Amino acid sequence: MRSAARETWIVERWSRGSSPLHSLDARAKLAALAVYLLAIASTSAWTQAAVAGYAVILSAALAASRLPVPALLARAALILPFSATFALITWLSGDATRALALVEKSFLSGLAVLVVIAATPLTDLARALEAFRVPRSLVLVIQFLYRYLFVVADQAHRMRMAAACRQGIRRNARPRFHAAAGAVGVLFARSWERADGIYRAMAARGFHGTFPALAPTRFRTVDGVFLCGFALAALAVRLML
Amino acid sequence: MHIPDGFLTTPVWATLDAIAIPAVAWTARRAQSELESPDDRRIPLLGVMGAFVFAAQMINFPVGLGTSGHLVGGTLLAITLGPAAAVVVMTAILILQALIFQDGGLVVLGANVLNMAVVGVLAGYLPYRLAGRGKARSAAIFLGGFCSVAASASLALAELLVSGVPMARQLLWFSAGLFLVSGVIEGAITAAATRAIEGMNPLWIREARPARPVTIAVAVLGAAGLLAAGIAVASSAPDALQALLPGSKNAGIPEGRLTKIVLGLAAMILLYAACVIAGRRIARQRSA
Structure with missing residues (x-):
């Protein structure tokens, strides 16, 4: 649990870096990502040439992001247990090419998402989602969820430590099950009260349903050039290889 | 069961995305209009409760034999925040998981949202809605947890099968057993957690109102979805379906896809009618 929180924090730290990819408009990055993912997902005749093409496009973006490549690859490999099982x-049922395609498609898609997320702060991402007409309440819920994820997870961790200190190692599963249910209940109560406090504090500071942007975002020529180039490259691989 | 990108074929993910996007947009608007006050008082609540589900999934429940399970949370959210808000919160969780935790793909997000946020929450809420008042209350909560997990897991499996991920018969049986067990675990955890929450403040659990036509409409939609999934599985993997129906080979039923579909339809309609009649009777008893 601890490690999950820390890994998330790494993505957050990556997203605050500076690089050509970081400085692009979030809308351009999201649209390019969508084209890339759709190109991969709609490829039915999956060849190794296409894999190489998609990998080249992605490594160009990776190079432009100046992020630590081994760490990114290791994180994207979190997908592999699931896809490797199905592969x-x-x-085993005799379709080796399809098995390879499953692993390659899921890994490339996951890595592409990770590169974009690691190069875009969540506030910019949320604003881009709103620009793409995602319902405002959903975007707000995502932002609150992300902001309080670590706080509530830390609380759960502390509660678990405290419970382990008090009850020791019991062999019998039944009381431990009930203790865990009680812990979920207490966590629920504290989250609910925390949400109340957050709302009051934010209302006192003038919150009325939108997070104001510190700087207006502009869709510059660079963003357009990036989007067109990236999308055209992905489409070229999709149609030709 | 988060499906990653690359597992579903284009017609499958395109259809599911096309269903999920308007469904979520509609629920989000409904959740917004359900806010008690005109301001966004409940928005922070929904966000923090999403964080709560994330954290609660990290609490281990011992379930015997040295293994442990954890809460999934769709049903618990539905009976505390209401179904529309629960769908929005679960969708937000799935989007964050796909973006940051590499759990599930973005192109197949529609499929995951439909399985876990829409069907998972509605299937979990329906028993509570129908029988959440009176004696059968805790049984309804347990059943809700069970249905939520079992429905979303079998939908995910059906989508994989339709996309042509090959699966042997024994494996299908094994996963069906796995779904049953995880459904029972989710039901037990949801019931125990609900009791603990209720002990602190009964107002946190929403009271189940008597069934209205909306409930029946939702049930129709759910049944239709399951029917579509069933037909798709039947037409793409007839062997697998035959393996799931014990004794179907000796029953003297003539072969043929059309017959099979008609039979499946008839069975579904019968089952559905039975559910509606039982639900109405229970609702009448509660309100009387």
């Missing part, structure tokens, strides 16, 4: 099943 193994496919392979």
